Amino acid sequence: MPAKGDHDARRRDVSEAVWRVLAAHGFGGLTLRAVAAEMGCSTGLLTHYFPNKKALVTHALDIAEERTLQGRLDPSGRGLAALRELITDILPISDVAIEMNRVWVSSWDVALADADLGERETGRYERFRARRLRPFVEQARDLGEIAPDADPDDVATTLVAFAHGLVVQVLFDPDRYPPERQLALLDGMLTALSV
């Protein structure tokens, strides 16, 4: 039992170190050497956990996904109000959200370069649109908040596009887009979609 506990504790240490490297340097800076330096251990020890670069990158994406799911919000509102909560929850308006977005935006480079990782991102996007946003888009339509003939998949795609495209602009120019301006832009977008 203690051995098992040690093992789990060590795995958590490794995951923490991987996350700190990611948050500071992105996937381009994620190497066994950087994680080892962060942990103050040898790279040899880490090859036990990560036999190759892809194993390390895959674990990093696992951590990002786990952290994203942990912080996941259940909207309290309905229709557009719920969509506003869900998009607000994505935007880089807190240090934690900035770090998370930085990691996800950085992950697109590795995901575009690898078929398996790309497929995983394709699935994440589709689940987010179809399961997280679409029910509330349909609710907004039923409530008469958006046009009755609006295609829910199109509205979900447009909202995700707006959110992620804003995320990138904010990450590169945080002073220009403080949280209150991000929220005003979101409200403008939701107003534009409203009937």
Add this chain to the structure above:
Amino acid sequence: MPAKGDHDARRRDVSEAVWRVLAAHGFGGLTLRAVAAEMGCSTGLLTHYFPNKKALVTHALDIAEERTLQGRLDPSGRGLAALRELITDILPISDVAIEMNRVWVSSWDVALADADLGERETGRYERFRARRLRPFVEQARDLGEIAPDADPDDVATTLVAFAHGLVVQVLFDPDRYPPERQLALLDGMLTALSV
């Protein structure tokens, strides 16, 4: 003179090879070794052009910028019609545009990890919003196509957000977003912004 010609021809060969590596593997796959393999030369030869990784990445961004500027469109329409042309010109609706977007999205990883490269991307975004889009947003407002109290910077930010956020979704799911659907989504977005 022949020496100068040789030198320029070799530089073009190097740039072509860098671009092919970028288009195929992104910035994460951009190494001296990969460029040398693409050219069929030794990495030693390339260190003459690129003394370090940052020099290689910087040159790659130069090429991406040059190619983007070369293909730059002058809108024929006015107001929203011009904005439609400018955003259409960004979207990944052709093989060339898919390659270009793949390279730019991939560049965000290196740009977020390096202060100089990040500043350069900050500047590119601001020039695109302020110089390319904003004049036509103001024209759309003067033409009465969008609300008279719409903030031109906010509209420009929202359009760039929509475009780049759609680009990422398309790159990860091209079958779901064929060109005609991308254009329909753009038209929906422009309609939403219209009065």
